[in-house]
Amino acid sequence: MTVTIRDLxxxxxxxxxxxxxxxxxxxxxxxxxxxxxxxxxSSVHPAKHHRTLVAETADGRVIGTAQVGIAHDSPxxxxxxxxxxxxxxxxxxxxxxxxxxxxxxxxxxRGAVDVYAWxxxxxxxxxxxxxxxxLPSRSAHFLRLDLAAATLPELPRDLPAGVELRPGxxxxxxxxxxxEADAETTSDEPSDVTAEFDDYEDWLAxxxxxxxxxxxxxxxxxxxxxxxxxxxxxxxGATRYASAMTGTLRAFRGRGLAKLAKTASLHRARAAGxxxxxxxxxxxxxxxLAINEWFGYEICATETRYTKKLETL
Numbered sequence: 096m097t098v099t100i101r102d103l104x105x106x107x108x109x110x111x112x113x114x115x116x117x118x119x120x121x122x123x124x125x126x127x128x129x130x131x132x133x134x135x136x137s138s139v140h141p142a143k144h145h146r147t148l149v150a151e152t153a154d155g156r157v158i159g160t161a162q163v164g165i166a167h168d169s170p171x172x173x174x175x176x177x178x179x180x181x182x183x184x185x186x187x188x189x190x191x192x193x194x195x196x197x198x199x200x201x202x203x204x205r206g207a208v209d210v211y212a213w214x215x216x217x218x219x220x221x222x223x224x225x226x227x228x229x230l231p232s233r234s235a236h237f238l239r240l241d242l243a244a245a246t247l248p249e250l251p252r253d254l255p256a257g258v259e260l261r262p263g264x265x266x267x268x269x270x271x272x273x274x275e276a277d278a279e280t281t282s283d284e285p286s287d288v289t290a291e292f293d294d295y296e297d298w299l300a301x302x303x304x305x306x307x308x309x310x311x312x313x314x315x316x317x318x319x320x321x322x323x324x325x326x327x328x329x330x331x332g333a334t335r336y337a338s339a340m341t342g343t344l345r346a347f348r349g350r351g352l353a354k355l356a357k358t359a360s361l362h363r364a365r366a367a368g369x370x371x372x373x374x375x376x377x378x379x380x381x382x383x384l385a386i387n388e389w390f391g392y393e394i395c396a397t398e399t400r401y402t403k404k405l406e407t408l
Contacts, residue, residue: 096152098190100197103136103147103160111136113157114149121180121215124237124373124395126329126337130306135162138301140294142167144205148197150181150190158185163198165205168294173208175405191223203405210405211287216397229401232287234378238392240361242336243370245391248358258352260359263313263327272322273315274298280342284377287400307331308339312367314360316352324352326360336364338374341383354386361390 104110112129119127132147139145143164150159161179177198181191202210214224216234225231254260266273278292292298302308312328324343330336338360343353361372374392376383 096188098150098152098158098188098193100148100150100193103132103149105133105136108133110149110157114147114160117157117160117182118180120182120184122237124239124375126307126331126335126373128307128331134304134306135301138304139164140167140297140301144201146198146201148179148194150194152185152188156185158182158188159190159194161194161198163201165202165207166211168292168297173206175202175205175207175210177202177210177212179212186219192227195227199405207405210403212401212403213398214401216399221399224401227403229403232400232402234397234399236376236378236384236394237396237398238374238376238387239395240372240374240390240392241370242361242365242372245372247361247365248354248390250355250358250362254355255350257319258323258355259317260356261315261317263308263310263315263325266315267310270299270303271295273325274303276315276322276325276342276344277302277327277340279344280340283342283345284380287402305329309336312336312360312364314356314363316356318347318352323347323350324356326353326356328360328364330364330369334368334370336361336369336372338372341374341386354389357386357390 103114108129111133115127115129115132136147145164148161148163149157151157159181161177163177166174166176179191179194212229214220274295281292307329309328309330312330314326315322316324324347326341327339328336329339341353341357374387376387
């Protein structure tokens with residue numbers, strides 16, 4: 096069966112829906128919608144040279160997709176990414192190899208030196224990556240909570256002195272305090288590629304305005320009026336909820352504020368009708384893994400970060 100590679104058609108909801116379907120088939124523990132796929136392409140920073148590729152059969156069926164681009168916010172030049180996915184029902188047709196070849200050619204032409212890819216920690220995906228010269232590094236876990244049946248911790252009757260909880264929507268007029276909190280906590284996250292998280296307009300464009308960011312379920316803990324901790328929430332608008340990021344600023348750590356914000360968000364998510372909760376943690380992030388285990392989350396899958404040196408064109 097002939098497979099061809101092309102770019103996702105901007106402004107075509109059915110094309111975005113097909114790419115979302117493939118990604119959900121491979122990563123059922125992530126919040127992926129047609130709207131989020133289209134938004135990802137339309138809101139991307141130009142310096143990323145981002146492309147969303149699709150693999151298509153002769154009869155027009157999309158069976159694979161890849162997101163590829165330059166890590167433009169890294170202080171180290173030449174860092175790049177590619178994440179390729181093929182519908183499990185259509186593997187063995189060469190779609191993955193074609194997606195990866197097209198992605199690497201695109202990156203090399205734009206000066207990429209190192210390319211990073213997340214690969215499911217399963218024999219077939221790992222073997223595919225290693226046959227093409229990729230080497231494994233760190234791992235990360237996906238975790239799932241049966242939100243409908245879980246026994247969630249109770250919120251305290253009285254909050255600690257000076258502490259208040261607000262939804263993310265309370266910052267609609269000025270979300271900069273949330274940007275600053277996100278920037279500080281993200282900089283402390285384990286990562287292969289360092290990033291200079293200082294572009295507020297870019298954050299507004301691709302994070303704050305994301306169609307999957309649920310500003311009502313996102314919960315922020317303030318101490319004496321200052322943002323101290325937050326639990327950002329993503330939803331699919333139906334039954335699935337995910338923790339996009341949970342973090343506490345350095346000056347406020349050790350007070351249980353992340354647990355407090357996440358507890359409130361989970362309770363509100365269940366009340367809104369969401370039945371499954373997902374999150375992800377670096378395998379070396381012991382503190383957050385412990386918090387999520389305390390909530391009742393269980394590891395449902397693992398990804399490994401792979402890297403490869405590219406020859407620039």
